[in-house]
Amino acid sequence: MNTRRHFLGAAAGLLAAGAASRHALAAAPEAASRDSAETATPRQPQAGRPYNPVVTLNGWSLPFRMHDGVKEFHLVAEPVVREIAPGMTAKLWGYNGSSPGPTIEAVEGDRVRIFVTNKLPEHTTVHWHGLILPNGMDGVGGLTQPQIKPGQTFVYEFVLKHPGTFMYHPHADEMVQMAMGAMGFFVVHPKNPRFMPVDRDYVFLINAYDIDPGSSVPRVNTMLDFNLWTWNSRAFPGIAPVLARTGERVRLRMGNLTMTNHPIHLHGHSFEVTGTDGGWVPKTARWPEVTVDIAVGQMRAIEFVADNPGDWALHCHKSHHTMNAMGHNVPTMIGVRQDDLAPRLQKLLPDYMGMGSSGMAEMGAMEMPLPDNTLPMMTGRGPYGPIEMGGMFTVLKVRDDLPRGSYADPGWYRMPPGTQAHATQAGIPPAATDATEPAPTPATLDVRKPAHDHQGH
Structure with missing residues (x-):
């Protein structure tokens, strides 16, 4: 993690979102910055009230400082570069080097002071989605405050009255700025750290982008036809796994800032909202x-006991949302023979491949030429071959021997003998056999992209 200090000028240059207090004239704390897509290990608070920190999938929590009993944070709205998954990066807008921005964590009853410095090319604000606070701190540009112009720093200050799961995002040129990835999570922990305790507490934002193949900047005017469905601006296999030790109680907090609802489905376990x-x-x-x-603009927290060891799918159940680089106008070719057509087209387009005659499963295993900075539609490999997923998909990994407090990927699960589906001959009862042992593979889900020379295509 890198830090950079923002020195402010005269007190008159520091504007307040709402009524200014004498504390609003103090210098802002250091603005931490992090551009890594790795999941940061949770850190216990070094000051203020105690709380059990959350784990932000492929993200991190914003450090704070205590100043005269007030918890101070510093957000910097700025252009960022985000790796969506290995093989693709996007030019987005976010906070403190990342998109989404870092998770803000505080405790019920805390007074927080949040400095917001605008390094975007246009004005912005920050709305604290779901928090109950004074009207002048609500962050709606033109309605409750002046816009934060490029180069300005505003300060928001309020008391956190209720614990829960919240978000932050702009309420200025919202269509553009949220489509560019400007958003983040805000978690207010209960005063009593023993209230509704869990062993692992994960958070992630549901977001989506429309990025043309070969490009890196989202199309901000898209309303519904997005082609990259992401959690915390990451698509499978770039989404980190959710880890748990057998018997631990796990909480998932999810916020939806896309343009549609998302039915999030967990395999191998039941949960409660x-x-x-x-x-x-x-x-x-x-x-x-x-x-x-989870509907648009909603947050949901679910909890379950991880009592079923294995590698369990966790995904959006809208099938198109587990795909990358979707082509919305691609014709259905099932049943259409292309054997004689493909060789002719290859004379004109050497990279052309006839596909889809018997379905699209071959997309998950085939290496085919793609534009630079483009993800395959289906990607990721598991211990038994292509997983044929993309987008909003990851794996819940439950292990008996995962050390408590560890977030290191344990690799692939090995099924106990007799507990795995296997091939057999029709009409012949299967003999009792041990489960097929998976071939040794990396713990991560690798993207395979072909080496190619477009030669102008």
Whole structure:
């Protein structure tokens, strides 16, 4: 993590979002910056009230300092470069070097002071989505505050009245700035760290982009036809796995800032919805689920006991949302023979490949030429071959021997003998055999992209 200090000029140059206090004239704390897409290990707070920190998938939490009893943060809105998955980067807007920006963590009852420096090429604001606060701190440009012009720093200050799961994002040129990735998570922990305790507490934002193959800047005017469906601006196989030791209680906090709903489905376990936009759900109001639908602008927290060891899929159940670089006008070629057509077209287009006659599964295993900085539609490999997924997909890895507090990827799961599906001959009962042992593979889900020379194509 790198840090860079922003020295402010005269006190008159520091504008406040709402009524300024004498504290608003103090110099802003250092603005931490991080551009890595690795999941940062949670760090216990070094000051202020105690809390159990969250884990941001492929992200991190923003450091703070204590100043006269106030918890101070410094957000910097700025252009960033984000790796969507190995083989593709995007030029986005975010905060403190990353998109989404870092997670802000504080405690119920804290007074927070958040400095926001604008390094974007246009004005901005920050809205604290779901938080109950004074009107002048709500962050709606033109309505509750002047816009934060490029180069300016505003300060927001308020008391966190309610614990829960919240978000932050601009309320200025919102269509553009959110489409460019400007957003982040805000977690308010309960005063009592023993309230609804869990062993692992994960957070991620659901977001989406429309980036033409071969390019790196999102098309901000897209309304529905996005081609990259992401969690924390990462697409499978770039999304980090969710890890748990067998028997641990796990919480997933998810916020949806896309243009559509997302039914998030977990394999191998059932869960309960324990938190919404409005706060925690009483135990008497919960019921078991395996899929939770998260509407636009909503936050949901789910909890489950990781009591079923293995590698379990966690994904959006809209099938197109587990694909990358979707082509919305691609014709269906199932049943259409292309054997005689492909050789003729290859004389004109050497890279042409006839595909789709019997479905699209071959896309997951085939290495085919792609424009630079473009992800395959289906990608990622597991211990038994192509996983044939992309977009909003990752793996819950539950292990008996995962050390408590460890977030190191344990590799692939080895099924106990007799617990894995296997091939057999029709009409012949299968003999008792041990499960097929997976070939040694890296713990990460690798992207395979072909080496190619476009030669102008």
